[in-house]
């Protein structure tokens with residue numbers, strides 16, 4: 001099938017624990033999208049490329065010190081196997097605390113590459129020479145250490161996949177997502193109307209869609225101003241948003 005792209009988004013994952021990926025491939029909207037082939041997630045396990053009788057995948061660090069690194073041979077072989085089937089122009093992304101912080105913009109930008117090969121480190125990581133020669137980008141979920149890159153890889157697969165066309169139904173559309181307009185989300189309410197002696201805000205029962213839209217925008221701006229004012233610095237405000245923030249600052253003395 002030359003030139004006919006089967007899936008919208010293609011992920012290759014290099015991991016010693018391929019079973020972990022079932023957490024995203026077997027559940028929810030991403031799981032459904034995989035079943036419908038709009039997403040593809042393939043895994044390669046370096047252990048399958050180990051050449052010794054013990055199938056060794058770790059190796060000692062030069063310079064000594066605690067911990068091990070991923071053994072170069074099996075890792076390189078697994079990476080080459082993934083590259084041989086990845087769509088042309090795929091990017092190799094290494095998940096590590098030393099990487100660029102993932103945010104919605106980075107997730108959205110990942111949609112525009114043909115595929116992502118996600119390299120999941122274990123132990124203390126991988127040989128720097130492999131990073132230099134094979135890794136296009138290093139990404140991080142944040143400033144904390146996990147025992148492996150798999151959870152970070154799954155977060156990327158989920159956050160990118162849900163932005164792909166056709167993955168979310170119209171009633172779960174990603175456009176309305178809070179971080180899609182880089183504001184925090186407004187409060188949400190569902191049945192019953194009175195719950196724990198608290199009522200649902202009247203505007204949400206009014207059926208007045210313009211008033212509801214306005215209220216939700218005000219609530220998002222209030223919440224962003226209170227909890228993440230930094231998000232407002234890097235964002236252009238519409239005329240309406242700027243006016244709401246003025247009111248909030250006066251009213252709320254934030």
Ligand SMILES: NC(=O)c1ccc(NCc2ccccc2)nc1
Nearest residue numbers: 095096121125140141146148149
């Ligand atoms: N913050 C993150 O995104 C992250 C990614 C991976 C990870 N652990 C695996 C690993 C350990 C050391 C060196 C390279 C990879 N921990 C946290």
